[in-house]
Amino acid sequence: MAKQSMIKGASKPIPEPVLRRLPVYYQYLRKLNLESPREYISCAKIAEDLNNLAIQVRKDMEFTGAQGRPKVGYRVTELLKAIEIFLGWDNTTEAYLVGAGNLGFALLGYQGFKDYGLNIIAAFDSSADKIGREVYGKKILPVKKLPDMIRRTGIKIGILTAPASCAQELADAMLGAGIKAIWNFAPVKISVPAGIIVQHENLASSLAVLSKRLALLLAER
Template identity: 50%
Template sequence: MDEKIISARTLRRLPVYLHYLNSIQDHCRNISATAISEEFGLNDVQVRKDLNAVSGTGRPKTGYVVTELIAQIESVLDCRTESKTVLVGAGNLGKALLSYEGFRDFGLNIIAAFDNSPTICGTLVNGKPVLPLTDLETVCREKHIQLGIITVPASQAQEICDRLAACGITAIWNFAPTILRVPAGVLVENENLASSLAILSKHLRAEKGGAPT
């Protein structure tokens, strides 16, 4: 009964609420869904439904107890449990992500990176070893890797994805600009920067001209 089904959209907003609640917890004991909705320009019912999915302890007139909400969201997100991770593709984007320390706050622990370029294999990036791609399966199995980050070119992404899935990895964070086919039970989260840029560019362009007549 503890585990309600939480929609992906709700799940995406929870870290945002959590960050906000942490920032106000020193000066606010209670908070209403209405106040949160105004902070972020969201619909108040939406916020209430989101909070309901993790909590359900709101009280009319008073709202929610900030510290309780924080504890409940943290419990759902389970920020403290580390996710053992490998990153495949130590090119520009891969190295950039390896160097980004911020992931640690979210429980992400990158154990190793893989690449097939001999010049980068054997080096360390931000203290993390870059290993030859041939070692992928061995390391994933031995270290019980749970999560794979894909930063190879689109043309190789599906093959890497297949290999990761074959090692028992069930969560894949895909930065390659392609759509991956995966077996049932494996979750792919796409961080498609090309798609995001398409949205932004289109907006910039639409503003200027419209139809060229």
């Protein structure tokens, strides 16, 4: 629940919906490149394939600085590069994952992150039967080493996949050691001081939207 939906600090504020759509264009263009490569693509074509409006695609692309040509559109490789640079995906950011349960394992194994410039370099857990294991090439380390490792490596992103009951405590430990952004998958809201970024993935919120839409759809019949 982002109260503030404009991402400020850049020359031009970037609305959050634009940031959410750019990766969708990116995934679409990469898939197109693999399946039916073409040199140029128009906003109208992207819009049609993604069930979107051409004018919105054009406005979104303007943020990245990509230059289209009249009649032909964008060069696909240039557009991909522009989105990559705009989203910072050309530079890899390193992150730690805290809580090596099933969801933690799933994120450790998620192949997509590499393409999006995110590299999870290790996971932390408190359970003795997990510590020392390697999952998808990432080591699981004891959680008591977490603050030290954050300080030593200067890593700024923490991915929190711990149970609700210890989420706040782990968040506090991360922030105390220098983490600046927490991607929170724990099913609980965490409190952080001003100036810290938290992004909460709330499955309950998504489910609420899905089930309300389904209820309305079924009621219409």
